[in-house]
Amino acid sequence: MSLSEPDRELVVTELGREPTAAEAVLFENLWSEHCAYRSSRPLLSAFDSEGEQVVVGPGDDAAVVEVADDVYITMGIESHNHPSFVDPYDGAATGVGGIVRDTLSMGAYPIALADSLYFGDFDREHSRYLLEGVVEGISDYGNSIGVPTVAGSTAFHADYEGNPLVNVACVGLLSPDRLVTADAKEPGNKLLLVGNATGRDGLGGASFASEDLSEDAETEDRPAVQVGDPYTEKLLVEASEALLDLDLVEAARDLGAAGLGGASSEMVAKGGLGAEIRLEAVHQREPNMNALEILLAESQERMCYEVRPENVYAVEQVAEKYDLGCSVIGEVTEGNYVCTFEGETVVDVNAEFLGDGAPMNDLESEAPPRPERDLPDADLGEAFEAVVGDPNTASKRWVYRQYDHEVQVRTATGPGDDAAVLALREAETGLAVSSGADPNWTAAAPYDGARAVALENATNLAAKGATPLAAVDCLNGGNPEKPDVYGGFEGIVDGLADMCAALDAPVVGGNVSLYNDSPSGPIPPTPTLAMTGTKEGYDVSEQGSEARRTKSYGAPPAALSGEGTLLVVGDSGGTRLGGSEYLAQMGGSDRFPTLPENPREVVETLAEVADAPDTLAVHDVSHGGLAVALAEMVSADAGATVEVEDIEALFAETPGRAVVETTDPEAVREAFAGVAPVAELGTADDSGALDLTVGSAERSSADSRAASPRDDGEELTYDAAEIAALRDVLARELD
Template sequence: MPLADADRDLVEAELGRAPSRAEDALFENLWSEHCAYRSSRPLLSAFDSEGEQVVVGPGDDAAVLALDDEWCVTFGVESHNHPSYVDPYDGAATGVGGIVRDTLSMGAYPIALADSLYFGDFDAEHSRYLLDGVVEGIGDYGNAIGVPTVTGSTQFHEQYEGNPLVNVACVGLLPRERVVTAEAQEPGNRLVLVGNSTGRDGLGGASFASEDLAEDAETEDRPAVQVGDPYTEKLLVEANEELVDGGLVESARDLGAAGLGGASCELVAKGGLGCEIALEDVHQREPGMNAMEILLAESQERMVYEVAPGNLDAVEAIAEKYDLGCSVIGDLTGSGRYVATFDGETVVDVPAEFAADGAPMNDLDAVEPPAPETDLPDVALADAADAVLADPNTADKSWVFRQYDHEVGVRTSEGPGEDSALLAIRETGQGLALSAGTNPYWTAVDPYGGAYATAVENATNLAAVGAEPLAAVDCLNGGNPENPDVYGGFKAIVDGLATGCRDLDTPVVGGNVSLYNDSVTGAIPPTPTLAMLGVRDGYDAPGTGLDAEDAALVLVGGHDDELGGSAYLANHDGSDVLPVVTDAAARVDAVRDAARDDATLAVHDVSDGGLLVALAEMVVDGDADAGVDASLPSRAALFSEAPGRAVVQTTDPDALADLGVDVEVIGETTADGTLTVDVAGDTLDYTRDLLREKRDVLEPALD
């Protein structure tokens, strides 16, 4: 794509001349929505990002958070949406590779992945094709590099049919003294490119991600999709560990959007420096590449390092040890200019800061989303319950996470299928909890309220394993922001997520924005994926499955009467307002206190599908003889998905009486493996085997 006329005018005014072909392409990519956040950056100040635990906040490749005085974790999230539509396998795989390299560039070793996936209607063949390819790509790449995928979410909504979303978060671990940033340090240091050779794959990826998907995107845009090599990435992970351990790296950046041009220009601009790069010195995979191709190709498994001249030999020796390409491509300067030459000819000579950060922000119109209506369906309770249990959004997702190695690295105490993953950080004696996702049905009904509920839901997941929120990162996905209705919904999810995290005293320390998620089928729902980290002492926690022991079932957080955004209404063409949570922090604190109580045997949060699905999962995932006999006052109590609530199995319900929120005994554990629920005199009765059969939706359709 050529540089937009208005942008070209700004560039020509700054340079005093017309840009060269390579400069034109560099600005077009660096000033794209994907890189420059031109429509979203003005909104992101709504997030609170500070806290005693925040060592490095927004603006770097990943955030850095202190666990104690010695150890830190990194936390980041990225999207790879358009590429995953065009080529689901490579698009998803390289999304994993990119977020792992963001972790490496901070000096950390990657220890966990979380993926949040969104597809069109599950009944559509194309949606299942995309799901199959994306899951295979994530599994193959993550498994090959030895980083466990420990949690995530998979959602289906008809508005993703022409534009699926693939959002991936990564956690890394490092000693505090090893933190590296993407801020260039010293003129005279050298720029070294380490990793795979550079080819023509991924050209224009940043600009491709900043426009709506066309009807022929699967064929016409395939060259913009990168091709991953997980085995080289694994070598890069280990080489990076040696480089950082040896103190050989002054600053670092992974090569993602806009390739070498994006990484190196942003690196020097962040440090207030300049550089001179010789593009012909870049190790190349394909003959005859021109300057623009070398500069902007998004070939994977590559890192650019700032290295002191005296450390070059050691860096080259480590690269050779791991059979990685290594090129000394240039020098840092104090000029503030980004200069690239090719075969002795200067092809780029621009102010580094202007190129990296000079894109003007968009001033867009926004229309506030309409208030939801109420239209409750009249359907038999048994039919409604069967539909909710068999909904692909509430059904058994084990087909997905069975394809991921979630135990490699031997840190996983609680893995996929639980409310939250829990990792053993033996270095500090802490458990690190991780939850990720959102519910597009909530945000489609009420973007602000759904985003707020997303924050509460993720914090509740952490609380269910006894963890307290540490920090969050977000992946804000929306449609074409030039549409006022779409931009209004996007603004609402930003405000809702920011307010929710603020109410939970959880800093949002980084993230990603992905706009222009439109296709011929229309815009996606506003989708605020949130990944949240929590900590607790120790790494033993109650699971979601019931213990067969005779015990009470206690609902912590009370009942809610609203059904908006619920699977119940989605399956019966109904509508309602979203449940409003006014005591989010108190609810989350209560669930955490209950999870930590000595008499607690199991905890499961109430979310997709409401209490019906929560109880069903507790039966199916528990001891073979464990069942439930429960009583609820209304249909809304059975199906409402109001966040901030959990079912707790306890041998001492009196111990939970003073949690500061509504607490109610709703039933007891039985020894017949059956779920029996009385709903205002109408009874549901499911055997354990029948529950499994109802919820086994994905595997028969995909295998």
């Protein structure tokens, strides 16, 4: 038994005896960091999870949020980090399958996926191998089950080389009468296992996810990685809809971490009840499976349902119709959680103690150091090409073109823009979705970087005319037993919580993944945030001033129309460059930018401006600063002539800012009066080129900058084809 000695003593005291072999491994998995959040739960109370729109908050398989009368959405997010290192294809694919089943277990139909992926340096062969396998796994699984992948992010950082991150979010849609929770309801109800047969794959996955990766992880830990079957998942999706149509489900739980033992014990614990489970009744695909294997296997595409006795036959008929296995494995009781195997009792424990009895860790933390200001003396053209052409800021078209983002015909604005926009016709509402984080930011300043991540996602929504509704997070960190690592993790929790509260965006659920450590070291603290927002209208945008004036549009595009004045709205934060791609490419250090004190007001104002009839295009300023934002807005049909103050203004990445193309710049200034600064950048035109002039302000000796004064008016010109060539580095290297 690999329980720590203090845990073993606690279990023995509770049981009054030594645990059986099955009990020992069950406690090991359910008391692991992955399941019990032993190092992170003390910190999570920082999040505000309440709001009028919140129907079901943290603690269930997914959160439920009200969008309109009789229209709910679910939001969930999951990590599959360690499995994706060991087996990138199956690890990523089963991450998609798991978050989709979390959606099903709430009674919702999955309508969108968002993937946030983090790898080592792109120029390393192993990073590209992992990237290709992960993207293929996500695309094959998501495309096969008919759920569009509409948003996400892809980042590269040297500290992910030994431990990539794969974070997947899912949004579902349901009406209030179809809402299901995981709380077991009544003794005497039956427990049914529906879906794929149980095999030996994924054994010990929860405990595997709670340990640092070893040098031999790719071979030694392969049995802990599940194998997915998207075609069975698609049948499970449709069967779930049929079960809800017939009102046959009392409670539901997807089989994920710790398999049947985890799902069934958590269901009855939530209801303050117990269960009697006959493990030999589970339908199996491999011969001679023992009790421990049946209990803890993490075979995919399986759901556990609580069903009234009189409805068991109807559930079996639905399973048969969809060619799914179905086993009556036991029933809900008022006693302990009991599992038998061929007449022998192998588990007999209190379900609540099993699920919630793990003691929390009391860990030391150490605050990260603050960098000094030391900027490089960089050549403007070299810096522009390095930043715009880096894989972190370059086009992610190679990734998202492999995903079917049109299936279900809801996608009004798809991948490649600031946020996706889905048509919720049931509510006559547009639902915007943004997901991601920036490891450069949180590596430089965990607290401020996490605040920036939350503001950046909200700004993405606002650029499409939406305001925040709710968010879910995936908090990724290294080994929390190291004080500096735990200090960084504390920073991202507090930073994310503080900014989401300021944005009035409740954090309604999430996932924690720690021990993302390897022989190459810990990952940067990485707070992936998936945020949704709502807006009026959802039709595909028509470009041009007339379409905007007649309101025949949905979200404003990020691409220039070539007809308006260009403004940058939002506070530059003193053009500090800490955490920027510019410093990552050119060297040097700096403090992190100062973020606005009124983020909710900034976001709401930007959303109003984005929806104004005279607004032609909106694009947020974030990774790579204005240099990347402008490069992304230029096309063969539309260009721009732009002037910026200096090289720092060009590359600063302060979030909460956006470039707005408008035919009424004065209206934009009036909208932002007293909210945030507005500066004119130049004009859009039909040149298909970016003409960029970078001036120079007087440099103060107090700034302690390495850069020397420049001549005013350094100029750069790139046509759309040259910019596209710079930005298409992923496709160029991988195709």
